[in-house]
Every structure is written in structure tokens, then in C-alpha cells.
Amino acid sequence: MPATEPGTPPQAYPRQILDLLAAAADRTVFEHGAREVTGAELLDAVGRISTGLRAAGIGPGDGVAMTLGVSPEAFAAMIAAQVVGARVCGVRGGLTPKQLRHVLTGGGTATTPANRAVVVDRSTATDELRGAADELDLLAVGDLLAGPPSATALDCAGRPADAGRIVYTSGSTGDPKGCVETYAGLGAGWAAYPDRWPAAIRDLATKLDRFLVFGSLSSQVMMEYTVLTLAAGGTAVIAEPTGGPEPFLPSAITRLRATASVAAVPRLHQLVTGQRTDPVDLGSLRALLVSGSPLEPGRLAQAEAVLGPIVYNGYGQTEAGLISILTPAETAGAPARLASVGRPAEMVQTQIRDGSGNPVPDGGEGELFVRSPGQAAGYWGDPAETADVFIDGWVRTRDLARFDADGYLYLLGRIRDVIIVHADVRYAGPIERVLASHPGVAEAYVVGMPDEQSGEAVHAFVVPTTAERPDPTELGELVADRLGQASRPRTVTFIDVVPVGPSGKPDKRQLRPAGD
Structure with a gap:
């Protein structure tokens, strides 16, 4: 399976990535424990998986969820699904059962079709996943790799206006939102060029x-x-x-x-x-x-x-x-x-x-x-x-x-991370930055909670830099001096580590008491 021949009309994304792998040839592009995977070997894996996906009936416009560990084969599977023109939906860990089902199925509606299949490996083919994906075809990476690549395995079939990748948010406001990147948009990106x-x-x-x-x-x-x-x-x-x-x-x-x-x-x-x-x-x-x-x-x-x-x-x-x-x-x-x-x-x-x-x-x-x-x-x-x-x-x-x-x-x-104190809008970001400027504060996070006197009040959660915690009163005065009394935290709570969501980003929802 050679790289693109001179004079060949340009193909859709991920053609450039395939050409990068072909050019890498015998160079190691992935290192996984004792394994060293060359560009040629990874390109062969893409071809085998794309052939397997086509044999399973996956083609342009079909949705495929990817529940895979981190491996060269996982990378190859994601690229192979885009070679056949599918809509690739990555699935992160840490989702609730409801959110997992929402992402796996694609949340199909009258105007947005549901996914057809989910690709798994040994580390992800759990009973929980099988239950959430019971209406989808379950395709194992090992099975997709088993056969030889076809002569047209690396022909890119993505249509410019079709969704080529859906990147889901962490779901901090309910069901994860899926950001749609079309094949035209993916091809206009920068990373591979x-x-x-x-x-x-x-x-x-x-x-x-x-x-x-x-x-x-x-x-x-x-x-x-x-x-x-x-x-x-x-x-x-x-x-x-x-x-x-x-x-x-x-x-x-x-x-x-x-x-x-x-x-x-x-x-x-x-x-x-x-x-x-x-x-x-x-x-x-x-x-x-x-x-x-x-x-x-x-x-x-x-x-x-x-x-x-x-x-x-x-x-x-x-x-x-x-x-x-x-x-x-x-x-x-x-x-x-x-x-x-x-x-x-x-x-x-x-x-x-x-x-x-x-x-x-x-x-x-x-x-x-x-x-x-x-x-x-x-x-x-x-x-x-x-x-x-x-x-x-x-x-x-x-x-x-x-x-x-x-x-x-x-x-x-x-814009939306605001706390309204006595009908006055207070943005959380500036308060957090003032708190974090104190030498005794490693990280600071601010949330608003209902308050009978002011409508909402500012509450701060602070990760100290050392075991000796800074004086909460001093922190409150620091904020009041720089931003005014309305921004002063009503309470300062010390925490060892900020809770994070599936994306690895701080999840301030978990700092609020249940029901707020």
C-alpha cells in the first residue's frame, strides 16, 4: 500500500496522516512497552482495520463509537474509521451509565442518526459497556486486524460535509455535548501539515x-x-x-x-x-x-x-x-x-x-x-x-x-461563571486569580451558593501550598481590597485536591453541597 502517487487527485482526511505513516516507513512512530511500531506497520494496521470495518458494513456517514485503551492499535482504529468515511465518536472513561449510553448510541434523533457499531479491545469490553451498547454491533480490534488489507483499503471515502469526528464534552451540565468536526474541517486543520x-x-x-x-x-x-x-x-x-x-x-x-x-x-x-x-x-x-x-x-x-x-x-x-x-x-x-x-x-x-x-x-x-x-x-x-x-x-x-x-x-x-451578589454580577475568574496570588494558595476555585441575604454568596475552595494553611480572614481581605466587598468569599474551605471530571479539568459542581 504505497503513499499517494504523484498526480493522484487529493483525497479526503485522513489522507495526509496515511502519507505521513508511509513516509515514516521503517522509523518507529509508536513505542508501547517493549514494542516498537514503525510507520509501515501502523499503516498496515490501518489498512487491515479499514478492510474489516467495510466488511462489517461500515461506510460513509455511519457512526462508530470507539471505546479503546491507549495503544498503537487504538490510534490505527480511529484513523481507519475515518478512512472508510465513518463518524468517529470517542468515548472517555468516568461517564455515568446514562451518559455512557448517550455517547455510545450517538443520541440519535430524527435529524441525527444513531451510531451503528462500537469498537472495543480487551481492556474495554466490559459487561457494563455491553449492556449500554446492546443495540449496536460490537467489533473487536483483534478481529478487525485478523484479515489482510484489501487493494482499496486506504482509499479515503470521507465526504466533506459529513461528520468525521464528534468530540464529547465532560457532561458537566447533563448529557455530554458532542462537538461535530466535518471531514472538510478536519482536512483544514493544522496538526498533520x-x-x-x-x-x-x-x-x-x-x-x-x-x-x-x-x-x-x-x-x-x-x-x-x-x-x-x-x-x-x-x-x-x-x-x-x-x-x-x-x-x-x-x-x-x-x-x-x-x-x-x-x-x-x-x-x-x-x-x-x-x-x-x-x-x-x-x-x-x-x-x-x-x-x-x-x-x-x-x-x-x-x-x-x-x-x-x-x-x-x-x-x-x-x-x-x-x-x-x-x-x-x-x-x-x-x-x-x-x-x-x-x-x-x-x-x-x-x-x-x-x-x-x-x-x-x-x-x-x-x-x-x-x-x-x-x-x-x-x-x-x-x-x-x-x-x-x-x-x-x-x-x-x-x-x-x-x-x-x-x-x-x-x-x-x-461569561457564565458568575455569582450575583445583591443583584451585582461577580465573575468567578477574577476572584480565583486574586486568591491564587497569595503565596499560601496553590489553587483556588470559587462557586456561588444561594444566600437569604444577598441572593447568592461567594464561597471559595482553596488548595494550600503547604500544610500550614493561610488565614481565611486574610484571604477574604485580599479579595475585598482588590475587587470590593461583594466579591469577598463568605466561606473559605481548604481542600487537598480539586475534584476533576472525566476530561481531567476541575469540576466545580462537586464542590457544591448536594442539591445546590
């Missing part, structure tokens, strides 16, 4: 010799940066060689000699804390992409002081993809930039709009709207939410933001 890489990605790509993969390839960030690693000539090294989950810990970086990986903000804090109390040799690590939630500038400075200039502070959304990255080089000698999330990538258009939807003057604050070639097309089966977020080709991020004179983007809070 070095000539499209923004400057920050070109810088990051030089550090991807050995990219640590963990968690789930259903994660949009993990999948895209794995593809980026292949395009950069690196190797994806998997942190679960024994079949059991291995946490993202310094030991994994050391043992696998990883040069790069990704981490949510809580994991970064754990890594920094671990290096302070029980340091290990992280000399191989050259880049750590932090994403998922805002990174307080003081914590970014601490991470750079402990880990070195390796932290890339990324900002993006499932709906919009990559928006910006702040690189270590940009913060060197410019500490004020630590509060920013970098400059938007070259292919991303941005606008700051006021509450009426009109652009604000330069330097003004408002809601950030973005537009990029590979952004999502909407939400699967949810036209009302689609109309609210995807507006005239733009994605409303629902993030408050501003730009400085040099074009650096600063996030100021979430």
Missing part, C-alpha cells in the same frame, strides 16, 4: 522527539498532539505498557525518557510539588503543554522556576480548536506576559465584542469570538445550542478577554 503550523507550534515541534501519551486518544488535545508528533518526525511513547493505567508522574517521564507531554493545571501543580519535595531526574523533558483551565501567572512562574523554561501555556476550546499558546521564549525577560495565554495562532481570527455583539475598541474588554479553518460545525443533535455558540461563522468562546498593545491575549473570566 507542517506548512500550516503556527510559530508557537513550530517551536514546540522541535521538542517532540518522544511524546508521552496517556489517558485517552479520545481527547482532542492528546490525539492532535500525537498526530503532530508523527508529522514532526517524533515517536509517541505510551505510559501504559503493562495494560494498567499509569498516572502522569515524574517516574513515567524518567522511565520513558519523554521529551514532551501535556498536562492539565492540577497535574502541573502536582508535578511541581513533587519536584520540590521528592525530586527526580526530569532532564529529558523539554516541553510541557498545559491546557484545560487558566494558569495563574504566579503558578506559571513557579513552574518555570522548578521545571525550567519548558512550560507552554495553551488556550483552546473543543469548539474552536487551538486558539493561542504562550511559549517559554515569550515570557523570558517579560514577566507581565505570564498572565497572558500568548498571541493567537496565525490561522485564528479574533474579535472582542460587547454584550450587544459589537466589537469593542482596541484594548477593551468583552467576550472573545474566534474563527479558524478547522473549527467545529456545531453540536450533534442540538440546534438550539449550536445557534447560540456558532454565529455567522464565528465561535463565541463565552470567555471574557482583552488584548494588550502587543497582541497578547488575557483571559478575564467565563
Whole structure:
């Protein structure tokens, strides 16, 4: 199965990924325990699985849920499903039974068809999953790999307007929302195309010799940066060689000699804390992409002081993809930039709009709207939410933001993460940042709870930096001095670790008492 021949008409996504694997040939592209998988071997696996999927009747427009561990075969299965033109729906762990069934079936409606099949491996073919997927064809990766590839195994059949991938949110507001990426949108993306890489990605790509993969390839960030690693000539090294989950810990970086990986903000804090109390040799690590939630500038400075200039502070959304990255080089000698999330990538258009939807003057604050070639097309089966977020080709991020004179983007809070105190709107983001600026606070999270006197009141949950907790009164005064008495937390509760949802992001719902 050769790469695309010269003069061959261009094919749909994921043609470029197949060509990257063909070009890699005998180079190791995945390392999984003692196994080293070359580009040619992975391409053969894609061909075998796509042949098996077609034999099972899967083709353009069909929905296929993927419940797979982290392995080269899982990567191959996801790419193979897109080769045959299917709608690939990744399934993360940690879902409730109701949410699991919703994602597995695709939540079919009159206008959005349900999924036809679910692809599993030995680690995911549980009784719970079989029960939730009882109306779907259950396809095992091992069976799909068993036969030889057909002559047309790598012919890409995706239709531009069809959904090529649905990335589900964590379901923090009920059933997970599915962000739809069409084949046209996937083909307009950047990860597999070095000539499209923004400057920050070109810088990051030089550090991807050995990219640590963990968690789930259903994660949009993990999948895209794995593809980026292949395009950069690196190797994806998997942190679960024994079949059991291995946490993202310094030991994994050391043992696998990883040069790069990704981490949510809580994991970064754990890594920094671990290096302070029980340091290990992280000399191989050259880049750590932090994403998922805002990174307080003081914590970014601490991470750079402990880990070195390796932290890339990324900002993006499932709906919009990559928006910006702040690189270590940009913060060197410019500490004020630590509060920013970098400059938007070259292919991303941005606008700051006021509450009426009109652009604000330069330097003004408002809601950030973005537009990029590979952004999502909407939400699967949810036209009302689609109309609210995807507006005239733009994605409303629902993030408050501003730009400085040099074009650096600063996030100021979430539009909907608000607490109304005495009819006065208080945004949680600024309160959390003030609390996190205290030297005794590692992380801070703010929620609103009903209050008989003020309608709602601010309540703070704080992860202290040491066993000696800061004075709650002092924290309250710090907030009141900077933001006013209405923003002062009614209570300050100390916690050891913030609860997280299936995506690895902080889940503030779990901080509220049941029923609130």
C-alpha cells in the first residue's frame, strides 16, 4: 500500500496522516512497552482495520463509537474509521451509565442518526459497556486486524460535509455535548501539515522527539498532539505498557525518557510539588503543554522556576480548536506576559465584542469570538445550542478577554461563571486569580451558593501550598481590597485536591453541597 502517487487527485482526511505513516516507513512512530511500531506497520494496521470495518458494513456517514485503551492499535482504529468515511465518536472513561449510553448510541434523533457499531479491545469490553451498547454491533480490534488489507483499503471515502469526528464534552451540565468536526474541517486543520503550523507550534515541534501519551486518544488535545508528533518526525511513547493505567508522574517521564507531554493545571501543580519535595531526574523533558483551565501567572512562574523554561501555556476550546499558546521564549525577560495565554495562532481570527455583539475598541474588554479553518460545525443533535455558540461563522468562546498593545491575549473570566451578589454580577475568574496570588494558595476555585441575604454568596475552595494553611480572614481581605466587598468569599474551605471530571479539568459542581 504505497503513499499517494504523484498526480493522484487529493483525497479526503485522513489522507495526509496515511502519507505521513508511509513516509515514516521503517522509523518507529509508536513505542508501547517493549514494542516498537514503525510507520509501515501502523499503516498496515490501518489498512487491515479499514478492510474489516467495510466488511462489517461500515461506510460513509455511519457512526462508530470507539471505546479503546491507549495503544498503537487504538490510534490505527480511529484513523481507519475515518478512512472508510465513518463518524468517529470517542468515548472517555468516568461517564455515568446514562451518559455512557448517550455517547455510545450517538443520541440519535430524527435529524441525527444513531451510531451503528462500537469498537472495543480487551481492556474495554466490559459487561457494563455491553449492556449500554446492546443495540449496536460490537467489533473487536483483534478481529478487525485478523484479515489482510484489501487493494482499496486506504482509499479515503470521507465526504466533506459529513461528520468525521464528534468530540464529547465532560457532561458537566447533563448529557455530554458532542462537538461535530466535518471531514472538510478536519482536512483544514493544522496538526498533520507542517506548512500550516503556527510559530508557537513550530517551536514546540522541535521538542517532540518522544511524546508521552496517556489517558485517552479520545481527547482532542492528546490525539492532535500525537498526530503532530508523527508529522514532526517524533515517536509517541505510551505510559501504559503493562495494560494498567499509569498516572502522569515524574517516574513515567524518567522511565520513558519523554521529551514532551501535556498536562492539565492540577497535574502541573502536582508535578511541581513533587519536584520540590521528592525530586527526580526530569532532564529529558523539554516541553510541557498545559491546557484545560487558566494558569495563574504566579503558578506559571513557579513552574518555570522548578521545571525550567519548558512550560507552554495553551488556550483552546473543543469548539474552536487551538486558539493561542504562550511559549517559554515569550515570557523570558517579560514577566507581565505570564498572565497572558500568548498571541493567537496565525490561522485564528479574533474579535472582542460587547454584550450587544459589537466589537469593542482596541484594548477593551468583552467576550472573545474566534474563527479558524478547522473549527467545529456545531453540536450533534442540538440546534438550539449550536445557534447560540456558532454565529455567522464565528465561535463565541463565552470567555471574557482583552488584548494588550502587543497582541497578547488575557483571559478575564467565563461569561457564565458568575455569582450575583445583591443583584451585582461577580465573575468567578477574577476572584480565583486574586486568591491564587497569595503565596499560601496553590489553587483556588470559587462557586456561588444561594444566600437569604444577598441572593447568592461567594464561597471559595482553596488548595494550600503547604500544610500550614493561610488565614481565611486574610484571604477574604485580599479579595475585598482588590475587587470590593461583594466579591469577598463568605466561606473559605481548604481542600487537598480539586475534584476533576472525566476530561481531567476541575469540576466545580462537586464542590457544591448536594442539591445546590
